Amino acid sequence: MKSLKELEAIRDRMRQTVATRENDQNAVRVVVGMATCGISAGARPVLNTLVEEIARENVAGVQVTQTGCIGICQYEPVVEVFEPDGGKTTYVKMTPEKAIRVVHQHLMQGKPVEEYTIGALTK
Amino acid sequence: MFRSHVMICGGTGCTSSGSDKISAEFQRQLERHGLQNEVKVVRTGCFGLCALGPIVVIYPEGSFYSRVREEHVEWIVTEHLLKGRPVRSLLFDETVDGERIKSLDQTGFYKKQKRVALRNCGVINPENIDEYIAYDGYAALGKALTQMTPDQVIQTVLDSGLRGRGGGGFPTGRKWQLACADRGKVKKYVCCNADEGDPGAFMDRSVLEGDPHAVIEAMAIAGYAIGADKGYVYVRAEYPIAVKRLRIAIEQARDYGLLGENIFDSGFDFDIEIKLGAGAFVCGEETALMTSIEGNRGEPRPRPPFPAVKGLFGKPTILNNVETYANIPQIILNGPEWFASMGTEKSKGTKVFALGGKIRNTGLVEVPMGTTLREIVEEIGGGIPEGKQFKAAQTGGPSGGCIPAELLDTPIDYEHLSAIGSMMGSGGLIIMDEDTCMVDIAKFYLEFTVDESCGKCTPCRVGTKRLLELLEKITNGEGTMRDLERIEELAEFVKNNSLCGLGQTAPNPVLSTLHYFRDEYLAHIQDKRCPAGVCKALLVYKIDPDKCRGCTLCARACPSDAIVGSVRVPHSIDTNKCVKCGACMETCRFGAISKG
Numbered sequence: 001m002k003s004l005k006e007l008e009a010i011r012d013r014m015r016q017t018v019a020t021r022e023n024d025q026n027a028v029r030v031v032v033g034m035a036t037c038g039i040s041a042g043a044r045p046v047l048n049t050l051v052e053e054i055a056r057e058n059v060a061g062v063q064v065t066q067t068g069c070i071g072i073c074q075y076e077p078v079v080e081v082f083e084p085d086g087g088k089t090t091y092v093k094m095t096p097e098k099a100i101r102v103v104h105q106h107l108m109q110g111k112p113v114e115e116y117t118i119g120a121l122t123k
Numbered sequence: 124m125f126r127s128h129v130m131i132c133g134g135t136g137c138t139s140s141g142s143d144k145i146s147a148e149f150q151r152q153l154e155r156h157g158l159q160n161e162v163k164v165v166r167t168g169c170f171g172l173c174a175l176g177p178i179v180v181i182y183p184e185g186s187f188y189s190r191v192r193e194e195h196v197e198w199i200v201t202e203h204l205l206k207g208r209p210v211r212s213l214l215f216d217e218t219v220d221g222e223r224i225k226s227l228d229q230t231g232f233y234k235k236q237k238r239v240a241l242r243n244c245g246v247i248n249p250e251n252i253d254e255y256i257a258y259d260g261y262a263a264l265g266k267a268l269t270q271m272t273p274d275q276v277i278q279t280v281l282d283s284g285l286r287g288r289g290g291g292g293f294p295t296g297r298k299w300q301l302a303c304a305d306r307g308k309v310k311k312y313v314c315c316n317a318d319e320g321d322p323g324a325f326m327d328r329s330v331l332e333g334d335p336h337a338v339i340e341a342m343a344i345a346g347y348a349i350g351a352d353k354g355y356v357y358v359r360a361e362y363p364i365a366v367k368r369l370r371i372a373i374e375q376a377r378d379y380g381l382l383g384e385n386i387f388d389s390g391f392d393f394d395i396e397i398k399l400g401a402g403a404f405v406c407g408e409e410t411a412l413m414t415s416i417e418g419n420r421g422e423p424r425p426r427p428p429f430p431a432v433k434g435l436f437g438k439p440t441i442l443n444n445v446e447t448y449a450n451i452p453q454i455i456l457n458g459p460e461w462f463a464s465m466g467t468e469k470s471k472g473t474k475v476f477a478l479g480g481k482i483r484n485t486g487l488v489e490v491p492m493g494t495t496l497r498e499i500v501e502e503i504g505g506g507i508p509e510g511k512q513f514k515a516a517q518t519g520g521p522s523g524g525c526i527p528a529e530l531l532d533t534p535i536d537y538e539h540l541s542a543i544g545s546m547m548g549s550g551g552l553i554i555m556d557e558d559t560c561m562v563d564i565a566k567f568y569l570e571f572t573v574d575e576s577c578g579k580c581t582p583c584r585v586g587t588k589r590l591l592e593l594l595e596k597i598t599n600g601e602g603t604m605r606d607l608e609r610i611e612e613l614a615e616f617v618k619n620n621s622l623c624g625l626g627q628t629a630p631n632p633v634l635s636t637l638h639y640f641r642d643e644y645l646a647h648i649q650d651k652r653c654p655a656g657v658c659k660a661l662l663v664y665k666i667d668p669d670k671c672r673g674c675t676l677c678a679r680a681c682p683s684d685a686i687v688g689s690v691r692v693p694h695s696i697d698t699n700k701c702v703k704c705g706a707c708m709e710t711c712r713f714g715a716i717s718k719g
Contacts, residue, residue, distance in 0.1 A: 001379050004262075004266075010256045010257075011256050011262070014257030016124075017257065018247070020125065020128050025226065039205070047126060047161075048124075051125075051161075063183045068207055
């Protein structure tokens with residue numbers, strides 16, 4: 001180790017890894033439905049894409065977790081985004097491609113992707 | 124990229140209750156469900172709540188699973204990690220609040236804690252230097268070497284008000300200052316005292332197991348401050364996990380060039396060697412410790428000369444305790460004002476305690492100085508189990524004293540504890556309930572010091588032995604009032620004339636119990652009675668003829684045929700035959716048997 005820069009490089013690389021362990025109550029929570037219905041509709045690739053894209057783009061203050069069945073099995077894979085202020089967006093029939101757009105547009109720019117939401121689908 | 128981290132406690136407590144197997148089972152189940160690339164299993168240091176071990180915490184939810192068994196693992200993997208449904212029945216019940224799962228820092232045990240020395244314990248994998256670096260590890264060393272002069276480092280430690288956490292409470296910055304002359308001209312050493320010996324104390328052990336890099340980093344900073352290029356960690360061989368993790372950590376630090384030559388291109392060289400101790404209590408004393416590192420029999424020598432002048436191998440040496448070191452990197456990083464903002468006027472920062480004895484939440488706690496004993500016992504510790512009454516708290520191990528219930532509101536810091544006849548010690552905190560005999564406790568600690576006295580000086584070698592004999596006389600019911608006077612006289616003599624801290628503090632448990640629980644001594648001497656029902660020689664078991672139904676159960680349980688009586692007629696105990704084992708009392712269904 002010859003410089004602080006080298007140390008900082010390791011720290012920044014590792015930060016993403018350990019960020020999962022920060023139980024931040026003010027984080028935006030991205031919750032993926034992972035009951036049997038969700039898994040069989042393809043929720044696992046959606047979940048993993050979300051995790052990887054958030055890490056790749058270095059998005060801070062976002063926590064990706066899972067939940068069980070929320071009762072709208074026909075719309076799975078379902079992804080809900082909870083804002084710290086209590087706001088909630090429900091995305092339905094998600095795919096990994098859609099997940100990437102949600103990360104970029106919603107989580108990074110704060111603009112929900114209206115056309116993927118449950119409201120757009122049931123209109 | 125892992126979406127979830129399963130943190131499994133790898134401290135000594137949880138390891139001995141099977142966390143190794145749980146970890147292997149997690150790995151197996153994750154592979155079985157194809158989750159091994161999504162979920163990461165991490166072995167950590169101690170979470171603190173040892174009473175509920177083995178502990179598993181799953182992130183990002185922060186779900187706290189307690190008393191996990193191997194057969195629970197499949198359930199947790201399929202429900203929680205695969206389907207996203209935390210297994211509520213296995214969660215620590217205090218974190219389950221109806222539908223909501225509370226975070227750990229909202230529970231009674233963690234709410235009042237402030238983790239500084241323990242900040243990485245249970246958070247990182249201690250065998251992975253990158254994880255330590257992720258939490259700003261080695262940044263303090265980098266800052267000291269590249270942006271501060273050695274004198275500035277010492278001034279920072281001085282300003283923080285940090286005092287030795289091994290028990291003495293000597294200001295750490297002052298200690299460093301005393302050894303800082305002639306940097307670069309004379310050989311000097313930095314030592315770490317990890318010879319934690321108080322019965323019931325496991326603070327240093329947990330720091331070494333959970334965050335070994337913090338100690339290494341701090342020792343290097345100390346080396347830079349005083350101008351030493353060599354460090355020794357003196358750790359007892361009976362801490363195998365701590366030794367193993369420390370070895371791994373030193374290797375990793377060397378690989379990264381954080382130990383070795385020209386660290387951070389600053390021209391500063393530093394390396395660390397581990398010395399294993401055989402576990403003699405006296406080797407926790409600084410001069411005995413250094414004598415032992417030199418390869419000699421662990422015996423103390425008179426001071427002065429102090430180690431700062433003439434220490435290890437006759438060279439200027441500083442010796443600090445593990446917990447003291449664990450505070451240093453954060454003081455350098457966050458500044459002395461940050462550290463001094465915690466605690467009381469003369470005792471800054473936090474203190475780690477190993478909470479044990481008759482208390483619900485046995486474990487490791489870290490609180491700001493000035494927290495009262497009551498907060499630790501009742502709120503963090505969760506009170507005394509089985510509805511029993513609190514009787515005393517023992518701090519400072521064999522060198523400390525017992526604090527009675529009426530002093531529960533004493534704020535814990537160096538000054539307050541010595542004012543009430545105890546001491547901070549290294550941080551063992553043993554809680555006693557109404558079933559504890561205070562004379563017996565004093566005897567227990569004295570037996571320990573008699574065993575551990577190195578024998579070099581007479582006051583300690585002979586004095587503690589004579590004290591113990593006097594106490595044995597009392598617990599055997601043969602004590603006289605004259606013996607009490609003798610104890611007090613001899614205790615003072617041993618205190619004032621012993622060579623080292625071991626002997627100088629050995630009478631403390633006797634003196635403090637005699638001060639606060641004199642009535643118990645008097646009951647043993649004058650009434651030939653042990654109020655707590657512990658001292659066997661003074662116990663008499665009796666059968667209450669009004670309650671006894673003559674069922675003969677007790678007579679059959681008695682190993683010495685001391686119970687006489689026929690069926691349906693109240694029985695009685697022949698005290699000459701009774702061996703006071705208590706078997707009759709346990710078997711009686713009518714509560715007819717009492718002891719006293």
